[in-house]
Amino acid sequence: MLGLFSESIDSVENIYYLYINKFFEHIEVKEWSSDFEYLVLGRGLKQKTWPWTMRSFRMRNLLSTVKKKSLQNRNRTSRNCISIRKELARLVEQKQEEVTDEGFSIKSSAPSHTHGVQPLGNLYLSPCSVNSRDTGLGNLRTLSDELVLDILGFLDASSLRVLATVSKSFYVFTNHEPLWRNLVLENLLEGFQYKGSWKSTYVSACYPSFDFSANALGCFKVRDFYSDYLFQSWLCANLEMKPEWLERDNVVRKRGISVEEFVLNFEEPNKPVLLEGCIDNWGALRKWDRDYLVQLCGDVKFAVGPVEMKLGDYFRYSDQVREERPLYLFDPKFAEKVPKLGDEYEVPVYFSEDLFGVLGNERPDYRWIIMGPAGSGSSFHVDPNSTSAWNAVIKGSKKWILFPPDVIPPGVHPSPDGAEVASPVSIIEWFMNFYGATKNWKKKPIECVCKAGEVIFVPNGWWHLVINLEESIAITQNYVSRRNLLNVLDFLRRPNASTLVSGTRDRVNLYDKFKNAIEASFPGEIDELSRKEEERKIQQRKLSFWDSVADTNMGAFKFSF
Template structure:
């Protein structure tokens, strides 16, 4: 970034940033044809090549190298190999022919073995790939046995390698150049009117630090994504990969399927050939407890009604603050944030590309059930881009695409679909929160999608209920004790059944995320949250939110049945604002 930019003082009022010029509209589609056409290290070819080279000579050569396995399609051979976990057998098999060597060169199978036996391998030095690490083969000694042209045409082997070679800086060069201009102009206070599909940038200083400015966020800006900017170079922690690795070399962090210390993860970051590199997403490490004290959330995001789940007497709040680290090409596929919460995400190092869609617009290449309880992304990020889904997304009128540069903060509204691609090696911090403008969304989610609630733990909910029972004069809360005992009985019965079934039986763990437990009776999260809000003096806010929830329920009922239903059947003033709340643990309401 030019040095003169950092000396410019941002003008605070929003009205002074009104557009004085309009940026030209540019196409954001990308060229697919020339993406990652590097030759596979063993000369494996795409499956389509087999249609152009089905010669008798190649067929005989395949038969010679595979023997009786030659009658099987490539995907069946790979399927069979995936059921072999003995390392010695796999190594011996890979030495029988060049084709089988290529099948066993695929890293995904070795990753599965590593994760399943992590205690056996986690102290071994990382050698650039899962295969090399398990077999203790330095990369410089790794044999690259070349196959004859078109001898092995297999998408299952070629596509992962192709995805691992994707260069997002090149692919998104037009978008990055355009976003760099918006970023620069926003720091100078000269940001003009953006073309359709771009994410607005707003100065953090322009919101001030008063209740009125928070009202401005809750009335004008809470429904759409925007990027919060700040030209103070010290606004956010100056963490780097080097500084974090030096501070916490032996602290373990969660990286999706594994839990490595930073020293080992640093080795992985420098050299991996994964199609989807491991993404560090940590909230509970000892290091994160320290790092959380080194930054302050933006003022407009500090109002958080989920704080009511955390008191001096209990803490049943779901995890909400994370450190995120990942190499270039890592990221997250399309998802909505849990429990209908909103989020903010600050780029500390590296650039992030965001693709965002409103709650009611399903992303291309993503499928869900009617309730969105199951979200399926059949391909990883790189394959999603290569397969043309990114270009499909660009054509959607409501899509919002932007890039956050170091020091910029993305606001993600509740319910918005978003996918994030790390253009560079990246460090970020993110938090989920519930502003008052999004309270109706959360209450509606808790009330009408109880099976999708996540992040709460039975043990902590029990502690919260104990406090509520003891502190309330409401006679109806006597029902809590009975239901609490019922839940305890369910856990005890499950544990007894598990003990009788023997090792490996699945039992309910009261310290486990409720969203990951099958056949769990419905927890009264909606009722607890409403009670906590009322006890905190927010009864009017609850009433307004529940009135809106009732309207959504009426609309949903009409869409599902095609029939109208009287308002009185859906809700009443007492249900919206009263202190009475009831719940049940009927098994029919289980996940």
């Protein structure tokens, strides 16, 4: 291979051009240039410092530059080729710095990928020029990995088992953990006991007599299998954030303020605040740990995603799991299932007014107990029914990121009617791809780490993301006060209320029920709030007009001088 470089400079650059061109055309490369490998590796980069190869678009950007340089210099002298090499090495180093600055590193305890999958960029740093992913898929190799998995998602477990024997490539695809996770969550709605992997969990539940001691489900690593898409889930499950990312804290913190101060400075202007010391008297804060909860309700089933799991089984799951989207215990009926849990906390005084209470048992879901391991949480969303919320951490800690209603977070794409939201698959993926961009935004997000004993107020309409930094337990409630009543009524009477409203079966009639109940309990309240809101808007328009006049006059004043 090195003998290739005794030829003319034109031949060498042709090798670069041919190699890169074949990459863009997805054609197998028959030869490998160790000199090109040097260019890509730059200053002796090692595998664990190749984060830029984890997403193919970055490699494409880099190789696109290489391609342009090659085209521009195909007929130049050897001296020019050396300058090209230096430039490319500089580009590689620059790419590496851009990515490592994103704040992530792989956990030191992270195992290698179960089936040996590597990011696609590694193919172009490997002596092997063939991706076993393509050779094993046959005619299906032209399909994207995502589409292949979508197709496999229609198969049952038996079909996946048979397909796994077709080739090494199909073995890797059919053992992709999210496929088996979906099978478990779709078929084992009454609960399950996690067995270290989703495939083992499914087999143990559906085939209880299966002999696991024989290690029949043991997996092997496939060599030279490269896929960004399949590698992504492993990557997200094994990344950790730099401490300085968690230290960003620009939320207003208050201790011991009055209800009037809270309403005036935060609830009325619709601004987040972190409240300290307001749940110090909770029994939950003193008692709720694993031992206490398992003893109290370890055999009680709670809502975990789409399934019901015994609390003891959920704790065992959270001890073993290492995945990009750990299941989150999020149950709206916890106090009905275990009344003592409801007795061991009380609503902080700042949120005592909740007008949805006029509906009694017909009110939408409004309170939840939340538990999850490190890495679990909620991706960007706006709380349901235009309500405000408070979230109290009892154990652990949570990273919060909040954007005001008029700022859609990067990477988040709500539908025009707000009924659906497209966003990255996992919270970690959002951090990987979009967190860094917020540093350059004029309107910075509100960020904080909320620890045990602290309560965060989430105003209505605010986008927020939450990730557990350690195993955490929390209580959260959504509520409607007079400051937010008109917003909620407007939301409930939208034409697509049957799609937007949540937490109740009677979505279409919720507006009429709620409005009638408010008018019966608080006669004239809606009219009075509407009158005050109209006065506020008129006052704002007047202020806005005189501000513009003042600006114009000021401009004229400066100009006259």
